[in-house]
Amino acid sequence: MRAPLVDGFGRVHTDLRLSLTDRCNLRCTYCMPAEGLDWLPRPELLTDDELVRVVGLLAELGVRTVRLTGGEPLLRPGVVGLVERLARLDLSLSLTTNGLSLARMAPALRDAGLRRVNVSMDTLRPERFVELTRRDRLHDVLTGLAAAKAAGLEPVKVNAVLMRGINDDEAGDLLQWALDEGYALRFIEQMPLDPQHGWDRSTMLDADEILGRLGERWSLTPVEVRGSAPAEEFLVDGGPATVGVVGSVSRPFCAACDRLRLTADGQVRNCLFAREESDLRGPLRSGASDDELAERLRVAVAGKKQGHGIGEPGFVQPDRPMSAIGG
Ligand code: SAM
Ligand code: SF4
Numbered sequence: 001m002r003a004p005l006v007d008g009f010g011r012v013h014t015d016l017r018l019s020l021t022d023r024c025n026l027r028c029t030y031c032m033p034a035e036g037l038d039w040l041p042r043p044e045l046l047t048d049d050e051l052v053r054v055v056g057l058l059a060e061l062g063v064r065t066v067r068l069t070g071g072e073p074l075l076r077p078g079v080v081g082l083v084e085r086l087a088r089l090d091l092s093l094s095l096t097t098n099g100l101s102l103a104r105m106a107p108a109l110r111d112a113g114l115r116r117v118n119v120s121m122d123t124l125r126p127e128r129f130v131e132l133t134r135r136d137r138l139h140d141v142l143t144g145l146a147a148a149k150a151a152g153l154e155p156v157k158v159n160a161v162l163m164r165g166i167n168d169d170e171a172g173d174l175l176q177w178a179l180d181e182g183y184a185l186r187f188i189e190q191m192p193l194d195p196q197h198g199w200d201r202s203t204m205l206d207a208d209e210i211l212g213r214l215g216e217r218w219s220l221t222p223v224e225v226r227g228s229a230p231a232e233e234f235l236v237d238g239g240p241a242t243v244g245v246v247g248s249v250s251r252p253f254c255a256a257c258d259r260l261r262l263t264a265d266g267q268v269r270n271c272l273f274a275r276e277e278s279d280l281r282g283p284l285r286s287g288a289s290d291d292e293l294a295e296r297l298r299v300a301v302a303g304k305k306q307g308h309g310i311g312e313p314g315f316v317q318p319d320r321p322m323s324a325i326g327g
Pocket of ligand 1: 024030031069070071072073096097098118119120159160161188189190191192193194322323326327
């Protein structure tokens with residue numbers, strides 16, 4: 001075991017967001033333009049061997065949880081084999097997906113060693129799903145969710161982003177549906193990570209507003225286990241069901257952040273909103289030793305800023321959109 005990854009504010013980094021691809025088969029309006037983006041050229045993506053090496057090294061550096069994301073991680077060729085290799089490391093492995101491929105892949109993913117999934121779904125209305133994602137695939141998401149539950153990828157979590165005038169009238173419907181289906185729902189505040197750089201705080205529903213709306217139908221009791229977890233959890237009508245709210249913008253959890261990110265092209269980011277990245281792919285491909293890679297990771301983490309600074313005068317949105325960072 002190596003010394004843990006600690007930043008200048010004493011935050012120990014134990015959680016990795018690993019992006020497997022920047023490509024996606026949806027075009028969520030707040031995440032990607034209709035025409036998609038300039039996808040990373042295949043040779044620039046870390047290979048499975050490179051990913052397994054880096055994640056193994058991070059495990060030695062104290063990383064305990066790894067969440068696979070993207071883009072749409074299930075679009076990565078050979079993803080089941082990669083999951084199988086990563087699952088052999090001593091880590092808790094989970095996946096964030098739009099759910100489209102789960103109906104087909106959930107049993108194989110479970111067999112490969114995946115234990116949990118988060119599925120992103122912002123509306124229960126088919127026409128609205130088309131408006132929001134520019135694809136007519138709500139049915140596939142719902143089927144994928146059911147397949148994940150049937151495969152035992154539990155708890156199945158559902159992430160939803162609410163936007164004023166677009167889907168904010170569905171806060172209660174989404175929760176009632178999640179309670180009925182036995183999914184753990186979490187609402188996420190919309191963040192300034194869209195490729196159009198058109199984020200506007202006034203269209204975002206903040207945590208207070210979301211909780212206010214849910215509070216009209218259910219009694220919500222805070223669960224005191226937040227720690228470094230970004231979601232604040234609430235018992236719904238006394239439990240056992242819960243609902244979560246991730247107030248990244250209005251209730252930032254930077255002080256307890258234990259997370260680092262690796263983009264699909266091998267760049268280490270110490271924050272979603274970081275404007276600097278540290279290249280790991282170059283050293284990986286030019287024969288760097290584990291000690292040298294560990295030093296790079298250490299320096300990347302050490303340089304982390306205290307907070308994301310959204311709303312502060314000097315805030316500038318990162319160049320990479322969410323889908324290319326790994327949400
Ligand atoms: N494609 C997968 C999915 O949709 O779950 C994984 C990647 S996606 C970028 C991860 C999560 O980021 C999704 O839950 C999505 O809703 C969320 N997301 C994307 N852009 C966002 C933004 N600007 N603000 C808040 N969440 C965002
Ligand atoms: Fe794709 Fe996920 Fe972005 Fe939607 S949120 S466009 S599913 S990467």
